[in-house]
Amino acid sequence: MANTEEIRSGLADIVNEITGVPADDVQLEKSFTDDLDIDSLSMIEVVVAAEEKFGVKIPEDEVKNLATVGDAVSYIEKGQA
Amino acid sequence: MARTQVSVVVTGLGASTPVGGDVASTWDSLLAGRSGARSLTQDWVEEYDMPVRFGAPAAVDPSEALPRVQARRLDRSAQFAVVAAREAWADAGYEGNASDAGLDPDRVGVVCASGIGGLHTLLGNYDLLKEHGPRKVSPLAIPMLMPNSPAANVSLELQARAGAHAPVSACSSSAEAIAYGLDMIRSGRADIVVAGGSEAVILPLPIAAFANMMAMSKRNDEPERASRPFDRDRDGFVLGEGGALFVLESAEHAKARGARVYAELAGAGMSADAHHIAQSEPGGTGVIAATRKALVDADLSTDEVAHVNCHATSTPVGDAAESVALHKVFGDGVTTIPVTAPKSMIGHLLGGAGAVEAMTTVLSLHHGLIPPTINVDNLDEEIDLDVVRDAPRKLDDARPAALNNAFGFGGHNVVLAFRRQ
Secondary structure, X not given: XXXXXXXXXXXXXXXXXXXXXXXXXXOOOOEOOOOOOOOHHHHHHHHHHHHHHHOOOOOXXXXXXXXXXXXXXXXXXHHHO | XXXXXXXXXXXXXXXXXXXXXXXXXXXXHHXXXXXXXXXXXXXXXXXXXXXXXXXXXXXXXXXXHOOHHHHHOOOHHHHHHHHHXXXXXXXXOOOOOOOOOOOOHHHEEEEEEOOOOOHHHHHHHHHHHHHHOHHHOOOOHHHHHOOOHHHHHHHHHHOOOOOEEOOOOHHHHHHHHHHHHHHHHHOOOOOEEEEEEXXXXXXXXXXXXXXXXXXXXXXXXXXXXHOOOOEOOOOOEOEEOEEEEEEEEEHHHHHHOOOOOOEEEEEEEEEEOOOOOOOOOOOOHHHHHHHHHHHHHOOOOHHHEEEEEOOOOOOHHHHHHHHHHHHHHHHHHHHHOEEEXXXXXXXXXXXXXXXXXXXXXXXXXXXXXXXXXXXXXOEOOOOOOEEOEOOOEEOOOOOOEEEEEEEEOOOEEEEEEEEOO
């Protein structure tokens, strides 16, 4: 089971791989769209990669609720619990 | 015929081909008679026991010439297009996107073709679907595989807004793109058009399909000797990949900014065989029509043509039909017109072929040199043409024009006419 920082860091690597955003910029308070400029298609790629990496399911309906990196990390933490 | 049309010139060239990652290295290789064909080392060659085990892969992997994140969002065909567009744009003397370069983006167009589209993406995602289910299919699969993706991405790259188009006509696609670009400028829709095309389908499915059509050479033990247009022992084409893009510009616009001009794109002629979905029309009727239309469009007489860069793919029927057509258009004078077939070195780039070979034609006019056709050990006795062999030949200074032929499955014929500047 990964802790919050491990999940944030893992998610940051995925975001960097897919979008080129520097991993250090992927902090909990950052908005995926407003701060990191990630479009909806890249967001789906990030979600699918995160599902695989963290062994969780993130339904499509849920993706629109993941506004910030913190939202996504919390969802993944709960999914792993 | 009185010319009232806007004159269009070539001010920039960009390319990625089996013999070079840019225009200069491609041209050097062509003059040196170097083949880009080699044995393929991909796992699927052995896995499927492929009947054809060689091709002409790009000399430089286009993904290495692009930022990583951009490369992963582009099909290989679009990677070639973006790489070539950047080179052509810079070669024309422009920096940054259209606005950065001080241009009105609404006066800059893109016509960038592919014959087949994003096959790497299509087949790769089909494998993901079969192996891992629908969730693993990329949300970018459609924008990556659509055949207009190279055109759209070049327009994004340059912020070109006069229109982005992708004419599809198999192996004449990118020549048709250049003809379309000519029309865009003549009709006043744009001052500048980035035009050409690319292809990337060195994959088992298309190779199996082309081999089953009996269109490909099976000379597996001698890849470099396999593509032999006009040779008696030719047995089909060699599959290449890559592409080229031109910067076309109204002569007025080019002159106003003091641009270097390679040649004038003087005219284009197009026709359809309406004969067979894949076979050449042996009498060359459609090719003759396209050639005559190109000459009329360019206001050229047959005795002004110094050179023809042939489509010649190294198939038995196609090369002979092209020769027949040239004889009918040029009559006895045909034997005084040196011809060449770049596919002997770069293989057949399908949708990218027309633009790469049109580029070769333009460079022949610009540098006054015709690259040789390699592997013509015994000129087919049915081919009564002056094929440039062994070494480059100096172009006749007295005649101002050169033609480029591009024909495609489906009976599409495109002939481009260039005039020396």
